[in-house]
Amino acid sequence: MLLTLSSDQELFSETTVKLLDELVPVSELRRLRDDPMGFDRDYWRRGAELGWTSLLVGEDRGGGSIGDHGLVDLALVAYEFGRHAAPGPLVVTNVVAATLSETGHGGDQPIEGLLSGTEMATWCLGEAPPNDRFGNVTLEVREEGDDVVLNGVKRPVESAVGADHLLVTGRTGPGLTQVLVPAGAAGVSVAPMHSVDMTRRFAVVTFDDVRLPATAVIGDAGAADEQVDRQLERAVALLNAEAVGAMQAAFDMTVEWAFDRYSFGRPLASYQELKHRFADMKTWLEAGHAVSDAATGAVAGGSSDAWELLSTAKAFIGDYGSELLHDCVQIHGGIGVTFEHDLHLYLRRHTLDRALYGTPADHRQRLADITEIQERPA
């Protein structure tokens, strides 16, 4: 998280923390373990009232940011979501809301529901193996007269159970097409998946000859590549912030444990072997904060190195964050792998965020591409 916040941002962040502490304490997360949606609609509505879904929406559409950039504000929320392992479709709903706001698609109608928290949206992007590498899209959007017809399978789709609007990214010829599909449209089927996270739910969403009027297309068919890229930027930035929050929670918990837990008559925190591992973890943690904030700032500011920073952050936080979380487990010993202990809540959240929207390896490949372009003599 940023070292310096404006007083408004600080207040906003504190209010978010208060609401999360009140509505989704660890006991509640445990209660939601088998809940089909993973959270109560009332919880989401109250978060929306606070501004969780309005930060990327223009003021003319009823949204607005706290500071100069809504994405920076929203990253503060995402960070606290990670630190609390909080439920709710924060990333996907905001990605959809931002796109609807930017494109003006659908007028005021779908956005109002998202802003008030009475409705939810999700983004159908990823596909089944072997088409599951970062950025791959094969779902077909065919134009037929005044209609479009969707065929394909999307997975994992977050909060597909409960979502009212599905933003589907498909392909029309060489270009990408985005369609806003009502959840109940004929030909759409949703099959829940298993997930590592405690409260985030995912599903396989199948589009079998789903026919919609062409007005459901956001922008023009085959011309959505740039819009999709912007969505990916936002999603990766928010996921990074959330993953760092999970790292912070696990680290703080483990430092406390090291002071409290005695063996051989001395606290764990007095063993040099463990102290040195804590020093490594502290370094990775601060590095994660640094690069996540830099990437978010670059996206928010429209900087040309935004993807380089995003991929750097996604790769680093994914890899080093997993090392941190598993070392926290190791230092806890047996209790660290039990359900009773809370550590796994953060391990789950980080693990989820690492695997979604490109693995560390996917992002290293992207970095190699970017580096090669930069170093090629002009």
Added chain:
Amino acid sequence: MTTQDVEDISTFRDRARAFVRGNLRPADSNQLVGPLRNERSDDEELAVVAREREVQRMLFDAGLAGICFPREYGGQGLTPEHQRALNEELDGYEYPSRIQAPTLSPCAAVLLDFGTEEQKLRHLPAILKGEEIWMQFLSEPSGGSDVAGALTSAVRDGEEWVLNGSKIWTTGAWWSDWGLCLARTNWDVPKHRGLTVFILPIRQPGLDVHRIEMLNGSKEFCQEFMTDVRVPDSDRVGDIDDGWTVGTRWMFHERMLTNSPLVTVPAGTTHGGGATPMAAVARDAGRGDDPYVRDLVGEARMLEIVDRELRRRIGEGIATGAMPDQSAAIGRLFVGVTAARMRTIAFEIAGAAGAAWTDDDGELAFSGSDFLMRQVSCIGGGTTEMARNVISERVLGMPRERSQDRDVAFRDVPRSASSRP
């Protein structure tokens, strides 16, 4: 000074840009390699040093040296933000790398913190003009990490001190001018309470500079032998026997490395050590399309950027007080480990050319010997183990390691066999 006197950033940036583009040569990555490779003759090295002094003087004359040093000592009295702007404008151009660390930080930084008015007026302008290159006379052969265990002795003789002992791991002492020296002035008190800091010219009778040959043939690291070197009391820095107060701050400045607002380092400079563009290594290896090699190239770029952003965060945190000064050790640990990893990556990409190469192998040529020297980044400037101690004990507040040298007279502290009297 009132705020109106401070040049605004964009005017400053324009001025810096005009100077840099109009006067400086493009960066030559080979010049930055420094002591970690053995590829230059002594004459060539001396020519590089002379050019760096010249560039430093040009920066001084252009009002671009010592951005964050007070004006009364030849600096510009500007802010870290100005320094950052200069660093950004210098990206891709030559700069006086050998005058940054240790001359500007920690040596000049320590003078700023503890020097007398006379010392500051005499040395800081000369440093900023490139006339004085400084070395840290800190480590000793008897122990690297335990710097407070210094055995070099200073004995008072009227208005002078007489120094005897040996210092080690000074980089380029053979072409340097002044030393900042930690010495023992009292053997009858615990180790931290009997130290004093002095400054002394390196080229003088009684001070022999011996060049150490490293495993790769480089001879830039030196060891100094001091025999009855006389230092006037006016060249003492800080109080007698209070050298550890100076030393603590000294080591903070050392850990700040290029995070320090007192040093000038082009923004794009790779701190991964060796400044090797990994994509160029992959290209010269003909393996630019190999997915595994691309993974390594991506990792290298990732580490460079994370290092840069981490340094920025720590610099900001320390400057605003959001982080304790000791957090500088976090940056030190990361850059050490990262630089070592960079060596491994380059060596891995190079394949068999890492073991045997020709002069035509481009970026591959040094990957093997660089790999042999890999741990330098985790040793020089305070080991990464010490950084881990500092982070866990001073940043996280964990219990200190037990030691056998507290609350006993230093002369009674157990020593290595080789340094017993």
